[in-house]
Amino acid sequence: MVVQKTKPELHDAMGATPTTDHWDVLVSYSSENLNKYLQESWNKRERLASPRIEVPGGHLGRRWTDIFELSLENPSLHFTSTALEATADLVLPVSGKTYDAKNPKESLEIPKGQFAYKVTVPIVSINGDGSEAPKSGNAIHFNDNGGDGKTKTFYISFHFRNEKSIWKLDDKHADDTSDEANALRNATEELRTYFQNANNGSIDYHIAEVSNAKHKDMSDTLTPTRFHLASQDGVLSVFINTKSNNMDTGKSNCQFQPKSGSDCTPIPKDYDASIIISREWFVNQYLIPGIEASGKKSHLTEVKDSGLGQEQQGLKLALKYDQQQVVSGSFPSTRSNLAYGSTDIDFDEHPVHLVISSDKELNCAQYQWEWKQDGTVHYQVYKQFDTPTGSHGFWQDYNTTYTGKIECEPRSLAKLGDNTVNFSLDFDKGNRPLVETKLSDLQVTCSLPELHLNLPELDYFRTTNVFCPGQKVIEVTACMVPFDFVLLGHVMVPK
Numbered sequence: 001m002v003v004q005k006t007k008p009e010l011h012d013a014m015g016a017t018p019t020t021d022h023w024d025v026l027v028s029y030s031s032e033n034l035n036k037y038l039q040e041s042w043n044k045r046e047r048l049a050s051p052r053i054e055v056p057g058g059h060l061g062r063r064w065t066d067i068f069e070l071s072l073e074n075p076s077l078h079f080t081s082t083a084l085e086a087t088a089d090l091v092l093p094v095s096g097k098t099y100d101a102k103n104p105k106e107s108l109e110i111p112k113g114q115f116a117y118k119v120t121v122p123i124v125s126i127n128g129d130g131s132e133a134p135k136s137g138n139a140i141h142f143n144d145n146g147g148d149g150k151t152k153t154f155y156i157s158f159h160f161r162n163e164k165s166i167w168k169l170d171d172k173h174a175d176d177t178s179d180e181a182n183a184l185r186n187a188t189e190e191l192r193t194y195f196q197n198a199n200n201g202s203i204d205y206h207i208a209e210v211s212n213a214k215h216k217d218m219s220d221t222l223t224p225t226r227f228h229l230a231s232q233d234g235v236l237s238v239f240i241n242t243k244s245n246n247m248d249t250g251k252s253n254c255q256f257q258p259k260s261g262s263d264c265t266p267i268p269k270d271y272d273a274s275i276i277i278s279r280e281w282f283v284n285q286y287l288i289p290g291i292e293a294s295g296k297k298s299h300l301t302e303v304k305d306s307g308l309g310q311e312q313q314g315l316k317l318a319l320k321y322d323q324q325q326v327v328s329g330s331f332p333s334t335r336s337n338l339a340y341g342s343t344d345i346d347f348d349e350h351p352v353h354l355v356i357s358s359d360k361e362l363n364c365a366q367y368q369w370e371w372k373q374d375g376t377v378h379y380q381v382y383k384q385f386d387t388p389t390g391s392h393g394f395w396q397d398y399n400t401t402y403t404g405k406i407e408c409e410p411r412s413l414a415k416l417g418d419n420t421v422n423f424s425l426d427f428d429k430g431n432r433p434l435v436e437t438k439l440s441d442l443q444v445t446c447s448l449p450e451l452h453l454n455l456p457e458l459d460y461f462r463t464t465n466v467f468c469p470g471q472k473v474i475e476v477t478a479c480m481v482p483f484d485f486v487l488l489g490h491v492m493v494p495k
Contacts, residue, residue, distance in 0.1 A: 002233045004030075005264045007271075007362050007480075007488070013262035014482035015313040020278040021254040023239040024285075025222060028256070028265070030272040031077050031234045033491040053190045054101070067104070068187050070096035072117070078234065087231060091170050092117045098183050110180050115173060117188070120166040123229050123236065167192040222277075222458075230255055235265045244285045268488065273474045275487040279315060282485040287317075290423075290455040300354060314357030314481050319369075319427070320348055321449065345373060345404065345435075352406065352433070354425070356413060358480035365481050366410040369431045373404040377437060404435040414479050421458045421479065421487070427451035 005013065020026045055066045075090040093116045099107035167188040168174075173181050226241040232255065239254050256266040256276075267274045288300050300317040352371040359366045376399050384393035408431050415422045428450045476489035 002263050002265055004234070004267060004269050005262075007268040007478075010258075010264060010266075010268040011313070011358060011362055011480055011482045013258040013264055014484065014486065015259070017257065017259050017483060018279055019257045019266070019484055020276055021239065021257050022278075023228070023254060024242045024278055024281045025240040026237055026256065026266060026274075026276040026278075027240065028235050028237040028267050028274050028276075029491060030265075030267050031236070033272040049195075051191065051194050053187060053194050055187050055190045057186070065101040066098050066183070066186070067101050068096065068098045068183075068190075070094055070110070070187075070191075071112075075119075087120055088123055088236075090119045090121060092119060094184065098187070108179055108183055110184065115180060115184055116170040117184070117191070118168055118170040122164050123231065165192060165196065228254055232256065232265055235267060237266065242281070242285075244281075271478075271488045271490065273489050273491050275474070275476070275489075277485040277487075279484045283315065283317075286458060287423075287455070291453055293456070303353065313483060314355060315483075317354040317356070318351040319354055319451075320351055345375070352427070352431075356481055357410075358482065359410070359412075362480045363478045364412055365414040365479050365485070367413040367425050368410040369406050369408055369427060371404065371406040371433055375402050375404070376400070377402055400437050402435050402437040404433050406431055406433050416476050416479065416487075417457075421476075423455040423458065425451070425453050425455075 049072050051068070051070055051072070053068045053070075055068060057064050057066060071094070073093040073095075075092045078089045078091075093113065095110050095112035095115070097107040097109050099105075169176070169181060169185055169188070222240075223243045224240045225243050228239040230237045230239065237256060258264055266276060283302050288302075291300055300319060303316040303318050350371070350373045352369055355368045355370055357366060357368075358364075379398050379400060380395040381398060382393055383396050384391060386392075411425070413423055413425060415424070474489045475492050476487045478488040480486050480488070
């Protein structure tokens with residue numbers, strides 16, 4: 001059974017494994033706040049639809065036609081798990097009346113607030129002109145219509161006009177044998193056919209928008225090029241590939257992929273939306289190129305065997321310099337009878353590491369510089385002795401070990417903004433490597449080129465702005481790095 005876990009439990013479940021099923025971004029919304037959103041949208045209408053349907057009947061040679069005049073009102077919503085396609089259960093309150101076509105004055109009243117239909121419908125992508133979006137497998141591409149690269153918008157919709165929709169009385173009336181329940185039960189097939197054949201576009205409801213349009217105030221770093229819909233218990237997910245990634249590797253029958261045995265949704269308790277940016281995209285399409293584009297004479301490479309523990313939470317990068325950095329020194333001493341050799345530390349062979357992880361509260365991404373290197377220093381001690389012919393001496397060779405390390409506290413890496421995340425990191429005097437030896441008067445100080453980096457603003461506007469085009473939809477309040485880069489927040493219900 002898929003459950004909603006606490007934030008620490010979700011962090012643990014997402015450690016050591018990529019979770020986006022080979023897609024760049026996974027955006028997920030809980031059904032609870034989608035219901036609030038839908039209520040705000042649908043409350044502007046008196047009813048979803050007012051069908052008038054005819055249901056033929058007969059018994060022992062007698063034939064009749066029952067007329068149903070119904071009002072279907074604002075639905076509530078629940079997403080269901082399926083690996084094949086995204087579906088939703090809509091519970092539609094129903095009221096109205098039914099009567100024999102030959103005797104309209106005698107009707108059976110179906111009171112408001114007592115009965116409802118449960119309708120299982122596919123969640124599909126609809127073109128702006130109302131036609132169903134073309135698919136390649138189960139994924140929808142923005143360039144399917146001619147590959148002209150033009151701006152295109154798709155709407156994610158509950159699709160009533162679909163032969164896969166299933167109508168029945170809601171669960172609480174499954175065993176109801178009253179006249180009203182039996183009458184509504186008899187009307188389900190005709191009602192399904194009515195909606196399947198209806199030409200009135202108002203019965204299909206758009207709940208989301210995915211567009212490849214470039215927002216005027218944002219970069220197109222995360223602009224979608226391809227997306228897929230999936231559902232779990234209580235959660236709708238949109239899997240997205242982006243312009244900055246030319247790979248088309250996202251799986252068609254995709255789902256959130258935590259560690260084996262961790263059956264959970266991508267949204268933890270106390271939150272109702274999440275944005276998961278794949279580690280592959282975050283490191284190779286954003287973090288490393290962003291640092292290289294800063295103009296500093298350095299670059300980063302990911303350390304696959306990160307040494308971050310069995311769970312491999314967070315990520316580790318090796319800091320390399322375009323020009324070889326070698327620190328050497330003569331290790332001066334105040335003692336006249338000591339002479340020290342020199343040692344070289346090649347920081348390409350023994351690089352400083354940038355470690356990115358979650359803070360203790362799992363509210364923010366943090367970074368820390370790490371470096372440790374052991375080695376040997378050669379030195380000489382002048383041995384002096386007196387003889388009848390005078391004072392004599394010689395230099396005797398010795399070796400001693402040294403330990404080099406960086407000791408610094410973690411610093412905040414990410415600052416959450418309005419639809420954006422800003423990243424900055426520094427490698428300064430506070431991160432200077434320290435080298436210690438067993439001899440108290442033998443000291444050396446290493447100094448490396450300083451770095452002060454403000455990475456390009458990472459905007460997630462186009463990936464989350466799926467309910468109200470041009471408006472802020474998800475209020476992000478926390479981020480963490482269990483393996484992928486995760487943003488957590490709340491759906492902002494429109495007023």
